[in-house]
Every structure is written in structure tokens, then in C-alpha cells.
Amino acid sequence: MLESGAASLYNSGWMDGWMEGKSAGRERLALHGSQADERGTAYPEKPRELPEFRIPPCNQTWSSRDQGRGVGAQWVSEKNCLQDISDQMAQRQTLPSPGSCLDTASCISLAPRSCFSTIYAWDGACAWIPCNYRIPGKENILNHLTLYHNPYYNTTTKDFEGAVLYSNQKAEEFPPYQERVQFLGNEKGNCTLYINPVKVSDSGQLGLRIMTVGPEKWMESIGLNVSEKAPPPHIQLPPEIQELQEVTVTCSLNFACFGYQIHLQWSLEEPAVNATTLAPKTPPTTHITLTTKTISSQSNLMFQPQWTHHGKNLTCQLWDPTKQHILSEKTVQLDVKHLPKLKIQVLPQEATVMEGASVTMECQVISSNPQYWRISWLKNGNLLPGTKNVLSLPEVTRDMSGKYQCEALNVLGTGKSEGVDLQVLHAPEPSRVQLSPSTVQEGNQVKLTCVSRANPPPTNYTWYYNGIEMPGRTNQNFQIPEALLRHAGRYSCLAENSLGLGQVGQEAELDVQYPPKEVTTVIQNPVPIREGDSVTLLCTYNSSNPRVTRYEWDTVGSRVLPAGLTIQNVAWDTGPVKCAACNQWCFWSPPVNLDVQYAPKDVRVLISPRTEIYSGHRVLLQCDFSSSHPADIHFFWKKNGVFLEEGKDLSFDSISPEDAGSYNCLVNNSIGQTESKAWAVQVLYAPRRLHVSVSPKDGVIEGGEAVLTCESDANPPISHYAWFDWNNQDLHHYNQMLRLNPVKVQQSGAYWCQGTNRLGRSQSPPSTLTVYYSAATISRRAALGVGFCLAVFLLAIWGVKLQRSWKRIQSQQRLQENSSGQSFFVRNIKARRTPQAEGPHSLGCYNPVMEDAVSYAALRFPPGETDSPRLGDAGTSEMQGLSPNRDDTVTYSVVQKSQLGDYENVTPSVLEDEGIHYSELVHFGAGERPLAQEGVEYVILKH
Incomplete structure (x- = not known):
């Protein structure tokens, strides 16, 4: 794979048989560079079944495929460069694409070059050839490296031939030097070569042949151009240069070699470039770049051009510091855009004339880039009419004195000339006095200035006060350190220069102002002043400039009059009062004491x-x-x-x-x-004068409420109370009041209380509580006594009768011992009730219904008796036979119904008989009676 440079890369096995049956003109691929995005040029080996190998033009893509073997090769040109040539070998080995070295591909990268790139040098210099390679796999290492000069492919030997500049004779051993060539690489990817010195005859193609221990072989080439003299550097200017705007100018040379030192230095025509004329921010230095991507030497110059640099020659020189001479140079002319540069030529040259003389001014354009197109004139910054470059003033007056400028306009803006000060000479004009400040406060400083227009300026002044000359005052200014009332008045002056005397102009009035004087506060009320009175005060003064406009007082709660003060309802602690009379300033009076009595x-x-x-x-x-x-x-x-x-x-x-x-x-x-x-x-003392008050005090009927209060005299108040009865027994009640509800007769007696505070303890004398019986209690107790006596009497009677009855029963039992019959007798002994005395029924009501009487009798037979029961003679009882297995007991009852009265609260007219019913059982029959006792039960219910 290639990192940079235009190249053709072929595998040696892929080249086998490429030239078989082909003409000699196509037996060799011309070795030349192609500008291909920093790719290199390689040489094919053993091409097969390709009638012709052609490098496609830049920005084109060409591909072919071996239909018989299925092996294809492809070249891709990108950015005007040959980028990829690949082939698949018979061993199915795929070569990497040129452009970058990947970890999984074998490649070589030589020095950078565009299409047909070349390394440039000159005779006597050196050539530094940066190179690197990458071989994947641990076993594939660099074995042989050969550098050819103008290599070519020999179809007979099927190998590359040419002048060998460097080659290692032994595998994996790379000598550092072979004549002028030095190997600077290693076995870890660096294959850089160095040729020193180079000669003109070295120009041509350099081919680098690399072989590994395995079957991989590569061929990479690059051009070498060695000239007799050093080539001139290249200067790159910015698109536009304007004055005072920082620019960067670059000088570069496509050459770099670490074994040959060069400098790029700058110079400017009249004067040369230095810190004074160009004022570069950083001194220019030469930067060398020498990689597989870039080989160059470069120097940057940063400066702010002046308009004077326009049209000057800027030169970049290639300097040999070793031999101390210039190898080559490049010169460019600076085109500095700037505003028009102007200059005024005046006649007469001094621009100082007498009033009435003639003056001519010419506006000269020194330089303008781009060209100007209009000229204007200005006086004291104001535009004058006309656009000519010459300004003529035939008869000048004193009003024409001033600063004159001309300006010109181009596309960058307006340029102005330096000002020309036109001086018209004349005698002083009528003078005037200027006061600073115009009005002065008494005691402050005031400055007087005599103002008179004159050219040349006045040299002598005369001052007047109220029309009288002030001797010794000859300067334009004089000061009064402390203005007093005597300094007030009219001031004037007279100016004089070399051309003569002026005139006395308008006088100036010095107004010395002061606050009100002798301010006093006057009391209008008669003395003495009492608290609550209304007081009137006046504020007076002697003189004031300007006049008094207001008054101020240093008190509150008062009504301010135009020149006085009225204090309504004066306070006893009213302090001294003072007033101030005010114009522009305020002056306070001495304080006045009102002396308020209270x-x-x-x-x-x-x-x-x-x-x-x-x-x-x-x-x-x-x-x-x-x-x-x-x-x-x-x-x-x-x-x-x-x-x-x-x-x-x-x-x-x-x-x-x-x-x-x-x-x-x-x-x-x-x-x-x-x-x-x-x-x-508050006087603190222990409890005293304790006594118990009883409510109600005349006694209380039982069932009511009695309240006993422990009253005392103590400070602090009693914090703890205790109550005791007539037996001095603690009642465990600790409040001031002892409440008995409901009260009982047993609670009658003497009570006393005890009080305690933090200073001591005291007790009250006893007070008696009397509790009376209620009417109900009295009646109940009386009835109880009568009932008790009656009960004793009745019991006595009943006992006598019971004794008699017992005796009679005993006699009857003896008579019936031999009889088996049974009989039952019920006797009713009636007695008349004694008539009750007539009187009021205040203690109760009579109810005859409650007088019904029910009598019960229980009959128990001894065991063993089975006789059937018999009816008694009463006819009102019923007897039933009982089973022997049951308790032989029969219960008899006699009910006597009383006759009802008409009303419950009316005593019946006929007295009822009280009845006592006896039930007797006579058991007749023989045989022994069991020892079990016979029992007869009597029950009488009576209301």
C-alpha cells in the first residue's frame, strides 16, 4: 500500500508471462511519475494475459478481468492521481491498494509527489528520500533492498535491471554506506535513503526494490531532478495588500535535506526588510518539512505594510550559510493599496501675510492606489466651495486666517493633507474684558482677561477701573485673590501690538456677591413665656447681595411666615431658636433662648x-x-x-x-x-384574723348544701388551707371553701380552718354548723317507732295463739292414732276492725285493692301412706293424691277478695275483717307414725 506518491504496484508472481508473445515496444512499462494524491510508482512483474498495460489518465477509473482464471486488476484515479492497482495471484494473494499502509497489508511509501512527482536538488547538494514500509506477519521480514537508477524490466531474466546505487549483499544485513548512498532505515518499517552529494547526472528515475523472505516483492519509483544551480524559491502574496493591515508573505522551496543547510531570507528595495521598516511581529525563520508527504523549506514574513512600500521589490533569497553566498533568489513587486497621500504647496511659503496681500495654495497628490478622482479644500475643518487643486486668495482679510487642508477621494476612502496655518497680520481689534467667574462670592478669587483679536498677538495691555487707569497692570490677565465689596465696579482694557494700538471695547461689571449680613432673631412676645403659649419670632438682616429670597428656621412643629416664625403651644423643653436669611447663600443668626417657664x-x-x-x-x-x-x-x-x-x-x-x-x-x-x-x-405579713363563715348562717336542713369559707387577712394571699372538725380531725380538704352537699345531720358541729403563706401560719376559732332533720325524716322515724311497738304486740298475740293451737293439735293426734282417715279443716276467725278516727289523711292514701289476702298451706304426708285424699269442709280447697314416689306434699291456698271502694283516697264504709287462716290436717288411721316431723306452713299476704 502507498501512503503518498503516484505509483504502480505489481506482485512479481502476477507479472509472470506478461511479456510472452508481445512486441518489444510493449515489453517495458515506461517509468514516469503520475500526479496522484501523493502516491508512488511501482513496476509490474510477470503480467499474464494482458495484451497491454496502460496507466489511465487522472480522474478516470479503468478495470479488466481475466475471464478464464477469474483474476482481476483495477486502477482507481482520485484527485488526479493513480490510487489503486490490485491483482489476485494464483496463490490467492491480494496486494494492498496504494494510498495508506494498513496493518493487514504489505506496502512501501516513498517521498511525496503529485502526478509525476520529483525530488529536486542541485549539483553538490544532497537528496533525502523518506521511505517506510509495512510487512504483515511475524515470519515475513525484509530480506533484500536495492536502489536502482533508471531501472527497466528485462523480459529475458524476468527481473529489473539498471544502475545499482545501493544493495545489500547478504540477506537481512544492510550496510549503512555504499559510496554516496546511505541507508538510514531499519528492519522495523523505515527504508529512508540519503544521497550525498548529488550530481546532474543523477537526474532520472530512482527505483526501490524490496523483497521479503516469502514470495512478496515490490518495486517503488520516484523521479530525481538535479539541476546545475539551485532553483529560485517561490513567493506567495495575499490577494490584496492594504496599508497598516497585517499580512503574511510566504517564500517556499521544494527542497529539503538534513545534510545540506540553507536559509531563506528577505530583502526589500530601498530599504531592506528590517524591524524598523516592516516591523514584523516575529523574525522570519526557515522551516523545513521532510516527510513521506511533504518535502519543502518555507519562510513566512508577517508585517504591516506602509504606503511607501507600494511599488517596491520584495526579494526572497536562498542563502548558503556554509559558503556565505546567495544560491538563488526570487523578486516580486508589492502592490500596496492606500488612501491618497497629499501635500499643500503655499505661496508665499511662510503663509504669513499682511491684510490685503495675495495667497496661492496648491494641493499635490504624492501617491494614490487606486487612482483618486476628486480634490476638495477645507478651512478649520469646514468644506470650501470648488474642486480644483489650486486655491487662490487674491486679497486676504483677517477673517481668512485659519488652518487650510485639501483632501482627495478613491475607492478606499478619503485622504487629507497636513494643515497649513494662514496668518493675516493686523492691529488689535477693540478689546473686551472676560471675567471668570462672571459673578464672584465675597472672599473668593476672580480672574480678569483682556480679549483682543490681533496678529501678531498684543504685547502690552492697559487696565481701567471705573474709567480710571490702574497703574502697574500691563499683562493680559490679572487676578484678585479675595474679592471684596470695594472691588466691585466696571473694568475695561486696551491692547497693543507691533502694528499699533487697539481700542477700548465694552466694559465688564464685576459683581461681588455676599450672603445677608447681621442676621438676628427677634422675639415678639412679652416675657415671661409660659409652656403652651404661642410665640412669634422675626428674622432680620442688615444687607444682602443678591436680595434675600427665603428664610430658614432650625425648629420643628412651627408655621413659617415670610420673615417670621410662629410656634403654637410652645413646649417646655424648646431649645434655642435661630434663623437664616438666604439668597444664593444662607447666613444664620445667633441662637435665641426662649426661656420657657413650666x-x-x-x-x-x-x-x-x-x-x-x-x-x-x-x-x-x-x-x-x-x-x-x-x-x-x-x-x-x-x-x-x-x-x-x-x-x-x-x-x-x-x-x-x-x-x-x-x-x-x-x-x-x-x-x-x-x-x-x-x-x-404593699406590706407583706403572715395570715391573721382568720374566721369561718357558714352559709346559710341560721342552719341548714339535712339534704341541702352548706358552704363554709375560711376568711383571712394575709399578704401574700394564703397559698394552703386545711379544715378540721369538732374532733380536730383533718378533713383533707385544702381549698378556701368547704362545700357539704348533701349535708347530713351527723355533720353538725364546730369547724375551724388553718391558713398558710410563705411568711407564716394561723388558724381560725371554731364556727358551729347546725343541721336540722327534714319533715320526711321526722315522719319516717315516728312511723318506725309506732310500727315497732305494734310488731311487738302482734308477736305476743301470735305466740299465745300458736301455743294454744299446738296444744290442740297434740290432743287431736292422740285421738287419731288408730284411724286411717284423713281430714282437712280451714277455720276463718274474723274480727272486726276498729273504726279509724276521722281526720285528714295527710300522711298517705288508702287503696282497698292492696287489702286482698292470700293464704297458703303446704301439706306433707309421711312416707308410706297411699290413702286417697279427701275433700275438706271448706269447699274452697282442692286436694290431689300424690304418687308414692313423689314427695307427699300438698299446698293449699285461700284467697279472700276484698270489696273495692269507689275511690282510693276514701275509707270504705264497711270495715273489713282481718282473717287469720289456719290449715289443719287430721290423719286418721292405725299404725305407727314415722318419726318424721309433719310440717304446716302458713303464709299470709296482706296490704
């Missing part, structure tokens, strides 16, 4: 000690104030709003709780009286 201020009570006050301690109250005008004052004390005593101090040797209260002190003078804020005096 009642005492900031009256307050001071107490000692300032800590807590305890009962029995010594306490001092003092009345204090901040100020009073007038100073004659009196002190008074009040307690809780009531006058107490007179004096500044109020002392307590042993303060008591009764001394606590709100204290005020009063201070008065002839203007008024001021009272202090109330000061609360």
Missing part, C-alpha cells in the same frame, strides 16, 4: 428599700422630679386620693399592714402643679 416635670415616687416590704420594717418614700422653672417648689403627699401631709419625704419607722395603699406626691410652683403616678405600697 410646672415641675417628671414627678415620681422613690421608695426605700426597693425590695419587698415586710410588716414592722422601716420604709421611706421620697418625692422626686427632673426640672422646674421657676425653681421655687412645694411638696405634698396623698394616700388613696386623700391628702396626707406636706413635705418631700414620707417616713414609716415600723410599717403596718394598715399603711399599705396607693401613694401620690405633688410638686407645684408658680406656674402649676404636677402629680406623680400612684405608687402602690
